[in-house]
Amino acid sequence: MKILSVSTATSNLSVALNDSQKIIAEKNEVDKRNHSEHLDPLIDEILKDNQLTLQDIDRFAVAIGPGSYTGLRIGITTIKMFASILHKDVVGISTLQALAKSASGDDLIVTALDARNDNYFAAAYVLDKNQIPQNVIPDGHYHIDTLLQAIKDYLKENDRHLLLLGSGLDKQEDKIKALGVDFAYGKDEQNGVHAGLIGQLAETAEPVDPDKLLPKYLRRTQAEVDWHKKTGKPFGPDSDYVEEV
Structure with missing residues (x-):
């Protein structure tokens, strides 16, 4: 099973290609915070280096949190898009479990x-x-x-x-x-969070519907707190307060 995994949960960016439990390639950028600019080029590099395209990937995986609010959304949105368009499996892995895998x-x-x-x-x-x-x-x-x-x-x-x-x-x-x-x-x-370890965990993890792949922040964002104070409404899914704001 070919698995493409990413982590944008922290300041370190990681992308990896696994063949089941074997880590074929992993690319990491340490202490970079512009993941939105570097993620797609790193994915492209790994695929080209291994003579593959996105269509050749069997399963996509991503660190879903905890981590940077903005960072998590970058990785999750990218992976959701790939899985949805290509009709492939997608798996979300806890950032903390990925750390423990080492x-x-x-x-x-x-x-x-x-x-x-x-x-x-x-x-x-x-x-x-x-x-x-x-x-x-x-x-x-x-x-x-x-x-x-x-x-x-x-x-x-x-x-x-x-x-x-x-x-x-x-x-x-x-x-x-x-x-x-x-x-x-x-x-x-x-x-550091390594995408290759995310890929290893993803092999046996249960795939989810791409639309249901959501970040796990583990605490409220400031936007949610401010929205709650303004409206008095109970906290709900991200979309509830994002649409209101």
Whole structure:
């Protein structure tokens, strides 16, 4: 199965071509924030380098969040368009699960993206026998104290080392040490979102209708908050407030 995967969830842009679990090619641009300009050329490069066209792709996959609001929309919109026009499978993969996929062993894998002011988009995973990360602390938007309490509660019942992946947790080292457990930070390569790992997860993930592929922000955008204050209406799907605004 040929799978084309992208991540525009963070400042790093990643595009990959997989043949089932084998990563054929992956291209990454580090700390670039103009994904709208660079995504299509990177996809084109990977396809041309491997003598393929979009029609040759069996399944498309994309990181659906958490992450940058604008970044997520760029990747998701592109992949939805490809899948819809070409009538191909499409899969959305959690950004945090994709980070966890870089790990191995029996660690409790905590993946996080710095959301500032001691807040994090974060989750915890353990690997199953097929090396697929299984969620044991849900993807969410956590204050560091809430996240660490959830980790502490899990480790009380499960004897595992702690592996920290992603961004920003190194700023909390004193609090992490206070947990009294063995922990380690991931290598630099593991702390970025890799499209090749998204492709590996996508092989066995359940495809969705392209129209139902939506970003998972895990917290309200400022536009939603302002709209709610203005209208007094309950929060609903993105389209509800976008049309109103």
